[in-house]
Amino acid sequence: MYIKVRRVPTNDNKLTDKQVDFGYFSLENQRKRNEENIKREKDKKCFKNLLKDPNFKIQPKWHLSKNDIDLSHLKGECHTDLKSSSDYNLYEIERTELFRILDSSYLSTYTKEKIWKSHEDNKITEVLVNWQSAVNLIPPVLILNSNEDKLLIQDGKHRFAVANYFEAKDVPIIILNTIEKRFLELADSNKLKKLS
Numbered sequence: 001m002y003i004k005v006r007r008v009p010t011n012d013n014k015l016t017d018k019q020v021d022f023g024y025f026s027l028e029n030q031r032k033r034n035e036e037n038i039k040r041e042k043d044k045k046c047f048k049n050l051l052k053d054p055n056f057k058i059q060p061k062w063h064l065s066k067n068d069i070d071l072s073h074l075k076g077e078c079h080t081d082l083k084s085s086s087d088y089n090l091y092e093i094e095r096t097e098l099f100r101i102l103d104s105s106y107l108s109t110y111t112k113e114k115i116w117k118s119h120e121d122n123k124i125t126e127v128l129v130n131w132q133s134a135v136n137l138i139p140p141v142l143i144l145n146s147n148e149d150k151l152l153i154q155d156g157k158h159r160f161a162v163a164n165y166f167e168a169k170d171v172p173i174i175i176l177n178t179i180e181k182r183f184l185e186l187a188d189s190n191k192l193k194k195l196s
Helices: 027-050 095-101 105-109 121-132 157-165 177-186
Strands: 088-094 141-144 151-155 170-176 192-194
Touching (some): 088 095, 121 157, 141 177
Parallel strands (some): 141 170
Antiparallel strands (some): 088 192
8 A cells, every 4th residue: 555645846847855755654665674674683693693603704895996886875974075986095904003093992892792782783784694695895984083193984884893803804995085195194004005
């Protein structure tokens, strides 16, 4: 059953932003969301058990080329400076070096013990499901803090949390052109490399 939507008249006869997608409330879509929630909870429970085994490993999978990155997958308004591949560069950095140049709060938050406590468990589960299925994900996006002496993860916190959990040696990162010079001043050049 669908609710009829009244068209809001415009000059070009297109639907406006004020219109609500009432299809969201259809029985079919509610059933689909319910099935997705059940699967997510099942996956979460499975991974919580798997992560108790110290021998369980997942290899992080990343997009390592700008050509592979679809920026439309980055959600939110935080990426106003990130519209095309010409707005950033990709680097691969040693995980320990990344922690050194990140705000100090990351060391206490991004620990194995806090993987489920300090992060949104549905997002952690989504990363685990993707990497277990060998799906490449977009590297974290870094920005400068207000003092411009440390970096922050603007997008990709859960991807980084899972990569850190599995002690990835290197982590690819997206550095905006606007902060690249300062990033290169902060990071040890022997512990990073620029990707294509």
